[in-house]
Amino acid sequence: MKNLIFGIIATLMVGAIFGFSGNSIKKDTPKKEWIIAPRFLTLQKGITKEQARKWMENEYLPLYRYHSGWNAQLGEPTASGKWGKSDNTAKEKGDFVLIYFFDSPKTRDHYFPPDGAWSEDIQKVIAEHNSTWKDFFGKYFVQEKYQNEEYTMFATAK
Template sequence: MKNFLFGIITTLIGLAIFGFINNKKEREIPKKEWIIAPRFLTLQKGITKEQAKEWMENEYLPLYRYHSGWNAQLGEPTGSGKWGKPDNTAKEKGDFVLIYFFDSPKTRDHYFPPDGSWSEDIQKVLAEHKSTWDDFFGKYFVQEKYQNEEYTMFESAK
């Protein structure tokens, strides 16, 4: 009887320890890094926001459907300023913001290697859609006002 009771207690202790270890592993969040890269765009003179938006939606943004791990979204700056002062005085943001999302730094480096070159994947799509690429700065946006920023993201609330 004594051995039977000792076996049950040992089994219960083992299950409790095993359950605690498994519970702890489930709560650990795996390390993840991704890149967001806002690009601020200023319209060329004579181009309206409506014209540029329609062109971006129909011609430019579809080019990013060719690339896995990389997405692009278009938006419009609605506020910029110091804390509590949305007066747009902190920095000129242009007319649109184009935000690129890379699922990892490795993906970004695949498409845009650290040496400053562009990957063969990018060059192929650009060659196939040269007129769209030429219109980007040639017709719709001012290249001299193009702002290029990148951020490595490493934490999330969810």
């Protein structure tokens, strides 16, 4: 009888331990969505990649330090093409890629409301750094070749 009671208690304890650990895994991974927004940039004639890169790193990218929940990173396209080929025929990628990261769709909508207006936060930074904003398309990049894409991300491997 003693062994039977001990066996029942041990079985209940093992079941409880594995039951709680299974539930905690599901609760520790909440649903999360974030936005990535690549912008493909083409240089103006007469501007070198080195000039544009230095300007972006020193003048343009620091403006995003004012915005919480939003970051910007600069890169250079290194390959593009069809499946299994890197022949750059799939799509013109320009000279640089600027990738915006918003920590949620709500954050993106705060800075860029669905009605098309820009938030007061954005307008304030533009007003304070107007010459930088004017140089973006006025001096360094071609606005007509600016590619604007956005992706809502919902899953990650890590």
